[in-house]
Amino acid sequence: MADHRHKRDTDARRKPRAALVAGPLALLATASAVTVGVLATSPATTSIVATGASADLGGAFTGVRQRSTISRSSERLPARRLAKADRAYEARVATQRAVKQAQDKLWTTTDLNLWSDSADSATQLGEIAAGKQVLVTGREAAGRTEVVVDGASRWVTSGYLSEDKPVAAAAGLSMAPCPDPGVEDGLVQDAVYVYRSVCHAFPQITSYGGWDAHGEHASGKALDIMTTDKALGDAIASFLQSHASELNLYDVIWWDRIWTPERASEGWRDYGNHGSPTADHMDHVHVSTN
Structure with missing residues (x-):
């Protein structure tokens, strides 16, 4: 057999370096153009891509919204506290004004508990005996009347103050309130x-x-x-x-x-x-x- 030795042409499949670079770039350009075209013509695809992007970002968009909500809530909380503080301040000013302007005096017709305010949750701060004359401010609320005791606002049950000095009960008699x-x-x-x-x-x-x-x-x-x-x-x-x-x-x-x-x-x-x-x-x- 004849001994034919063929030398492999090492450049037979070699392409120029420029061609190696240009090929992938062309492919990338083509893919980009296709993608842009699809996005431009398909709203549904846009929505899907946006959702996917949000998911790929690990809920970053959702996190932003949550931080925004927390921020608004934290802004409202101090505002509510300020409003409550304003109301409390106004109530104190009104009480101080009422105490300062009190001029009318009435007599207690029975022993009365002294309360810190007119609310059901008020604190009892002592008693005032029957037959005592006290300043009244003219303010009434929730079945109680505001009086001034030792320069401070106190509240007593309404209906047991009189313009006339009560008569002290003699033995066998009484000035205690009756059921009706x-x-x-x-x-x-x-x-x-x-x-x-x-x-x-x-x-x-x-x-x-x-x-x-x-x-x-x-x-x-x-x-x-x-x-x-x-x-x-x-x-x-x-x-x-x-x-x-x-x-x-x-x-x-x-x-x-x-x-x-x-x-x-x-x-x-x-x-x-x-x-x-x-x-x-x-x-x-x-x-x-x-």
Whole structure:
């Protein structure tokens, strides 16, 4: 066999260096052009690419939004605190003004708790005894009245302050409040004293007649103690007679009879027929003060 030896042409597949560089660049340019074209013509692809980019960034966009929300919340928190502080400051100023301008004085008609403010959550800061005169600011809230004690604002339960100095209860008498304070509406202080004393001495009595527009009742000095029980009415009348001086009584009328301190030596006198059991005081003990 003939021995043919062929020398391999080492440059047979070798391309110029420029061609090696130009090829990949051309391919890259082509891919870029295709991508740009697709993105430009396909909104759906744009959306998909944006979502993918967000995911590839490890939630970076989501993180930015979260930081923004936290920032706005943190900005609102100090604002709320400032608003609360402003309201508290305004309340303190209003209280200081009310205390400074207080001029009217009223009397306490019973022992009263002193509260830090009018709210249900108020702190009790002591007591004030009955028969004490206190400055009032004129402010009321939630069933309480603001008073001034030792130069400070305090609140007491409304309804137990009076323009008149209360009468100190004698032995056997009382100035403690009764279950139905509405009876006292329109009554003078002496009549209130009679009502409270009878109320506590005879708790079985549940009905009273106070102020109305006729007779002695129109002056606020009279009280009707409602009962048809003769024995109970006699006991009440006797109680009133025995305390006539302390209660400053003008008269007592019961069971068609009348008694007055000025003519006490005459005892009970005939009252006369006035036309009905009520007019003749057969269903109530009538008492009035001077």
